[in-house]
Amino acid sequence: MLKLGVNIDHVATIRQARYREVTDGEPDPVAAARDSEAAGCHSITVHLREDRRHIQDEDVRRLKRALDIPLNLEMANVSEMVSVASELLPEAVCIVPEKREELTTEGGLDVAQARSRLAETVSWLQALGIEVSLFIDPVPDQIDASAEIRAKAIELHTGAFAEAFKRDRRSDATDEALERLSDAARQGHGAGMKVNAGHGLNYRNVLRLRQVPHLTELNIGHSIVSRAVTVGMRRAVDEMLCLLDD
Numbered sequence: 001m002l003k004l005g006v007n008i009d010h011v012a013t014i015r016q017a018r019y020r021e022v023t024d025g026e027p028d029p030v031a032a033a034r035d036s037e038a039a040g041c042h043s044i045t046v047h048l049r050e051d052r053r054h055i056q057d058e059d060v061r062r063l064k065r066a067l068d069i070p071l072n073l074e075m076a077n078v079s080e081m082v083s084v085a086s087e088l089l090p091e092a093v094c095i096v097p098e099k100r101e102e103l104t105t106e107g108g109l110d111v112a113q114a115r116s117r118l119a120e121t122v123s124w125l126q127a128l129g130i131e132v133s134l135f136i137d138p139v140p141d142q143i144d145a146s147a148e149i150r151a152k153a154i155e156l157h158t159g160a161f162a163e164a165f166k167r168d169r170r171s172d173a174t175d176e177a178l179e180r181l182s183d184a185a186r187q188g189h190g191a192g193m194k195v196n197a198g199h200g201l202n203y204r205n206v207l208r209l210r211q212v213p214h215l216t217e218l219n220i221g222h223s224i225v226s227r228a229v230t231v232g233m234r235r236a237v238d239e240m241l242c243l244l245d246d
């Protein structure tokens with residue numbers, strides 16, 4: 001069965017809309033994470049952004065203490081975040097590109113271009129026992145470069161597929177985006193890397209994404225947190241798990 005990592009960033013987005021100055025505002029991302037864990041998800045993901053627009057440092061510390069399932073920390077490849085990861089030792093780190101003006105992570109890393117800086121971070125964090133994945137577009141050069149710098153895992157950016165699906169799920173563009181993801185997954189798996197995927201996945205498009213081979217884990221945030229507003233976190237996670245399970 002495909003594993004599910006629940007990204008709870010947007011629980012913190014709602015909290016930060018009202019409670020910037022205090023540490024016990026609602027809703028609490030740690031409570032959402034524990035409900036997700038109780039529903040049976042396989043890991044919890046948070047993105048500690050440099051501008052701290054949603055998840056705060058203290059959230060990551062509390063999650064690390066509260067969870068029995070792995071914590072996956074998404075972060076930019078900057079020294080401040082490498083220090084945070086080295087101190088908190090999450091089970092997994094996903095390195096993502098980060099632009100302050102973007103609403104969400106808009107594209108994958110350019111591993112080929114930032115090869116030496118990424119290689120240093122990957123080997124440092126992996127030596128600490130952290131599983132490091134690189135968030136990349138499903139492009140052959142990026143997969144080659146990820147394997148060359150010895151990343152143990154990649155996370156394929158599913159945003160182009162999600163956009164095409166949103167416009168027209170039966171279009172050639174949707175089929176082509178799925179083909180690119182399938183080719184990328186085969187290439188990454190063939191190179192010995194674990195292949196995860198995420199971004200823009202929801203209760204509708206995930207059924208098509210399941211046909212991509214060799215995927216280990218999907219990281220899904222916005223759609224689960226949105227559904228949780230009406231049905232609660234446990235049921236929202238449970239419903240997604242049912243879709244991932246045959």
Ligand code: PXP
Nearest residue numbers: 105135198199200219220221222
């Ligand atoms: N994976 C990565 C690397 C991301 O940056 C994000 C967005 O923060 C997600 C998965 C989850 O995307 P979404 O919120 O659209 O499900």
